[in-house]
Amino acid sequence: RIVYVNGNYVPEPDAKISVFDRGFLFADGVYEVTSVIDGKLVDFAGHAARLRRSLAELKMEMPCSQEELLSIHRELIVRNEVTEGLVYLQVTRGVADRDFVFPSAATPPTLILFTQSKAVVDNPLADRGARIVSIEDIRWGRRDIKTVQLLYPSMAKMIAREKGADDAWLVEDGVVTEGTSNNAYIVTQDGTIVTRDLSSHILAGITRAAVLKCARDLQMKVEERPFTIAEAQAAREAFTTSATGFVCPVIEIDGAAVGDGQPGPVARRLRQAYVEESRKSAI
Ligand code: PLP
Secondary structure (H helix, E strand, O other), X not given: OEEXXXXXXXXXXXXXXXXXXXXXXXOOEEEEEEEEEOOEEOOHHHHHHHHHHHHHHOOOOOOOOHHHHXXXXXXXXXXXXXXXXXXXXXXXXXEOOOOOOOOOOOOOOEEEEEEEEOOOOOOHHHHHOEEEEEEEOOOOOOOOOOEOOOHHHHHHHHHHHHOOOOEEXXXXXXXXXXXXXOEEEEEOOOOOEEEOOOOOOOOOOHHHHHHHHHHHHOOOOEEEOOXXXXXXXXXXXXXXXXXXXXXXXXXXXXXXXXXXXXXXXXXXXXXXXXXXXXXXXXX
């Protein structure tokens, strides 16, 4: 695999970062994951815009222009012959002697990108539907910034696995925030799609925005508000969205079947609509 590191395309074993990189020492960095279908990028502009916002919130500069970022993404897709999968991008505050104080703004950021080839359209989990457990959300208060500080989501996913589930939904003050690495939705008995409203409590998913647009275009009713696990368990359907998972049905929450315990028609319809739209608009 060819990896991009600070201006160079290098074979994976040669892709190296300093021990003093602030991403390594302080998780002082942000990332983006963009999915690839038919060798093309899905919603690149959305991911680039969110990257710009994450960096600005942390007082970091864009490492290069959006056009350059696009060409790096494309070059890696070509060099690694990716037809389906993802491109991962990470920017950190760069290399400096260890100090809680940020290094001078002149410190060059570290920019790395790599690809992963995998089937994203035909996903067995989307066919079967995911089993979810709820776990308390004890993450920091700026979840709107896509930082590489992912230890708690990683622990939550492991707790889910230990309980025989596929993933976890995080609960704060009695209401669901989001999944470990996805946004969370229910479809109420009257057919309304409900998902948490945007704030610093959750990440503004790029897929979330696209899927809510698909839903509205399909004349589905959408409400952006908090919901509880009890409401989710009593819902007709539940699902998640993320760049690489697209729309993934949820069939069980804390051991209780959602609806008839099968992937629901709204989730299936939205997955299909989103994949179709992505194939058309990918660049
Ligand atoms: N919420 C969290 C915490 C995430 O980590 C992610 C994706 O990694 C998402 C939501 C979904 O965002 P997107 O649709 O942009 O992949």
